[in-house]
Amino acid sequence: MTDLLTIDDLHVRYGDREVVHGVSLSVRSGEVLALVGESGSGKTTIAQSVVGLLPSGGQITGGAVRLDDERLDRAPERLLQKIRGARVGVVPQDPTSSLNPVRRIGDQIAEILRLHGRADRRTAASRAVQILREVGVDRPEVRARQRPQELSGGQRQRVLIGIALACSPELVIADEPTSALDVTVQRRILDLLETRVREAGAAVLFITHDLAVAAERADRIAVMQHGVVVETGPTRQVLDEPQHDYTRRLLAAAPSLNRPVTRVARPTPDGPTLLTLRDVGKNFRLGGDAQNTAVDRVSLDVAAGQTVSLVGESGSGKSTTARIAVRLETPTAGTVTLDGSDIGRLRGASLRDFRRRVQFVHQNPYLSLNPSLRIADIVEEPLRAHRIGDRSSRRARVGELLEQVSLPADTANRRPAELSGGQRQRVAIARALAVEPDLVVLDEPVSALDVSVQATILDLLDRLQRDLGLAYLFISHDLAVVRQISDVVAVMSAGRIVEIGATTDVFDNPQHTYTRELLAAIPTGTFAGDHR
Numbered sequence: 408m409t410d411l412l413t414i415d416d417l418h419v420r421y422g423d424r425e426v427v428h429g430v431s432l433s434v435r436s437g438e439v440l441a442l443v444g445e446s447g448s449g450k451t452t453i454a455q456s457v458v459g460l461l462p463s464g465g466q467i468t469g470g471a472v473r474l475d476d477e478r479l480d481r482a483p484e485r486l487l488q489k490i491r492g493a494r495v496g497v498v499p500q501d502p503t504s505s506l507n508p509v510r511r512i513g514d515q516i517a518e519i520l521r522l523h524g525r526a527d528r529r530t531a532a533s534r535a536v537q538i539l540r541e542v543g544v545d546r547p548e549v550r551a552r553q554r555p556q557e558l559s560g561g562q563r564q565r566v567l568i569g570i571a572l573a574c575s576p577e578l579v580i581a582d583e584p585t586s587a588l589d590v591t592v593q594r595r596i597l598d599l600l601e602t603r604v605r606e607a608g609a610a611v612l613f614i615t616h617d618l619a620v621a622a623e624r625a626d627r628i629a630v631m632q633h634g635v636v637v638e639t640g641p642t643r644q645v646l647d648e649p650q651h652d653y654t655r656r657l658l659a660a661a662p663s664l665n666r667p668v669t670r671v672a673r674p675t676p677d678g679p680t681l682l683t684l685r686d687v688g689k690n691f692r693l694g695g696d697a698q699n700t701a702v703d704r705v706s707l708d709v710a711a712g713q714t715v716s717l718v719g720e721s722g723s724g725k726s727t728t729a730r731i732a733v734r735l736e737t738p739t740a741g742t743v744t745l746d747g748s749d750i751g752r753l754r755g756a757s758l759r760d761f762r763r764r765v766q767f768v769h770q771n772p773y774l775s776l777n778p779s780l781r782i783a784d785i786v787e788e789p790l791r792a793h794r795i796g797d798r799s800s801r802r803a804r805v806g807e808l809l810e811q812v813s814l815p816a817d818t819a820n821r822r823p824a825e826l827s828g829g830q831r832q833r834v835a836i837a838r839a840l841a842v843e844p845d846l847v848v849l850d851e852p853v854s855a856l857d858v859s860v861q862a863t864i865l866d867l868l869d870r871l872q873r874d875l876g877l878a879y880l881f882i883s884h885d886l887a888v889v890r891q892i893s894d895v896v897a898v899m900s901a902g903r904i905v906e907i908g909a910t911t912d913v914f915d916n917p918q919h920t921y922t923r924e925l926l927a928a929i930p931t932g933t934f935a936g937d938h939r
Contacts, residue, residue: 411436411475411610412457412578418469419452419461421825427452428634429470434578437604439611441621441642443657444631445859446829450614451500452634454580456480457612458495459487462824474578493523496571498584500614500828502563503771506555512539512566513551516573523574538569543595545722549693557691560770560851561592561721561884568596575607582614583828589720589884590928597624616829616858618661619887619929622646630654660862681746681878682709682732682765682846688740689727701727703902704741709846712872714879716889716910718925719899725882726770728899729848732880733767745846763793766839770850770882772831776823782809782834783819789841808837813863829856836864840871848880853888865892886929890914898922 412434419427427449434440442450455461457472457479472480474494479487491497499505507515516538517531526534532551539547542565555563568584579600585593601624604611615621621628622642629639630651638651649655689702702724709715717725730736732743734750743750745761753761766789769775776785783805790801809818812833823831832852839847849868853861869892871877883889889896890910897907898919906919917923 409436410434412612413473414453414457414470415473416470417453417456417467417472417480419449419456420466420468421464425468426634427456430631430634430636431470432629432636432639434610434612436577436610437608438627439601439604439613439625441613441615441625441628442631443615443618443621443628444653445657446616446827446856448631449634450631451582451827453631454497454582454612454614457580458491458497459484460491460497492519492570492576493574494577496574496576496579498564498567498571498579498581500582501771501773502560502567503555503774505567506563508555511552511554512558516551516566516570519570519573525574534573538573539566541599542566542569542572543592544569549697553693557693559722559726561589564721565592565596568599572599576609577607578610578612579604580612580614583616584613585615585617585620589718589723590886590925591720593620593884594928600624616856616861618646618657618858630657657858660859680708680710682880683707683744683747684728684732684741685744686741687728687731687738687743689724689731689736690739700902702731702738705899705902705904706741707897707904707907709878709880711845711878712876713894714872714881714892715895715897716881716883716893717897717899718883718886718889719921720925721884723899724902725899726850729767729850729880729882733765733848734761735767759793763789763842764845766842766844766847768832768835768839768847768849768852770854772835773823773828775835776831778823780822781819782814782821782823782826785823785834786819786838786841789838793842795842804841805837808841809834811840811867812837813860829860832856833860833864843875844877846878846880848882850882851884852881854883854885861888868892886914886925898925 410433414430414432417427417430418425430453444450456467467480471478513532513535516535520526520531520534536547536551539550544550544562544565550558571579585596600611613625625642627640628642628645629636630653632653638645638654645654649658684705684707687702687705690698690700693699705728717728719725727736731738745765750761786805786808787801790796790804796804805819806816809816814830814833836852853864856864881892893910896910896913897904898921900921906913906922913922917926
């Protein structure tokens with residue numbers, strides 16, 4: 408195999424701060440190279456450098472990037488526009504900000520096909536529906552007529568994967584392409600990528616924090632830390648015999664379904680539960696008389712000091728259920744109560760108290776953080792809103808929170824656009840914890856985090872729960888994480904809870920066919936030992 412992509416001594420800086428320090432990598436035709444490392448290590452910056460999509464202020468200051476013999480780092484924008492989508496397909500990290508919110512999904516896929524001459528106006532629409540079907544989008548004819556905000560995060564991610572593969576490119580740069588996907592769709596997508604690589608001899612630069620996926624799918628692995636590649640080699644060699652201390656720490660931090668569960672389940676107290684959902688339903692209009700039942704007769708209890716997790720494929724209703732629980736969506740049926748009070752009837756001071764006691768961590772931190780504010784102001788915002796402390800004590804609290812979620816102190820003076828996806832997620836968690844709520848609803852809170860920071864956040868959540876008696880409603884598609892953190896697991900499919908029980912019962916003795924399918928789809932990549 409010949410090198411299709413070559414990165415030689417690449418240096419990238421933002422203003423006076425260099426973030427990539429002399430990185431050299433190559434990806435051969437027909438090969439999958441996984442680039443792993445903590446958020447902020449430079450992985451996404453490398454992907455953006457290859458196709459000339461560095462954010463404002465980013466600049467390549469040294470080295471070279473070549474696709475075959477084509478020099479990309481010096482290529483004019485006109486040439487890069489021809490290469491993007493046709494020869495290089497890119498799956499960006501953030502599915503929401505990468506899709507046009509005012510255009511229908513089918514039109515956005517059809518556009519890339521027409522732009523590169525792969526379809527005409529007559530055939531592009533039907534081909535777009537076919538692409539949606541290939542990447543596992545349900546009811547593709549309906550979804551093609553919808554806009555991005557009408558889809559779940561996982562569905563939007565699948566749309567972007569479909570766009571990236573639409574023109575059968577020679578190189579696919581996939582930046583966390585399955586971070587928003589449940590394990591069943593993840594397997595389908597990765598199988599599709601693998602098939603394209605095999606059939607077309609394409610190459611894949613696969614950026615991921617999921618070491619199990621890297622172990623299962625990559626031919627080689629490159630490990631990044633602080634803008635430098637610290638280790639690279641064949642997958643089994645890197646995972647079974649890591650040479651660098653940082654690689655060993657990553658492996659030690661990786662959650663695994665094969666490790667014993669050390670968490671002791673907290674029994675439900677004898678008194679009333681904190682949060683109760685009873686026969687909750689939610690319908691959304693699709694246009695005309697058509698409706699989509701996103702949540703169908705869901706009943707759920709969350710006790711003080713307990714973690715209840717919702718799992719299931721994207722589009723199953725998990726996020727909608729979470730939003731109903733915090734009164735960001737109004738149910739079309741059923742009731743939600745906090746300490747026995749119907750939250751739909753709260754007004755004035757009672758509603759204000761509810762907003763303090765129940766905090767929400769959104770699935771997409773980029774959209775939930777004000778881009779014009781400094782991080783210090785974002786984290787301090789709920790303290791000001793609820794009139795907690797004075798200016799001095801609030802700023803001290805901000806510093807404590809940033810330290811708790813493993814962000815350096817100088818993060819306080821930066822803005823969201825200057826942070827990686829994982830760093831933005833940590834800011835969102837810090838903001839939610841600022842007012843010391845009774846219940847935190849976390850929608851995929853660690854999906855954007857590398858395993859080392861993920862372990863830090865999960866340990867933090869567990870410690871806060873023990874110290875403060877916090878309750879969590881935890882939404883995730885990462886079953887290894889769910890097993891590690893949960894007391895109770897509820898499995899959702901097509902808007903309904905199909906199985907619910909104690910964590911060990913659900914994982915060790917699943918009763919429903921769908922639960923068994925979820926567990927069977929988990930990546931089988933394993934590590935030779937515990938590298939602690």
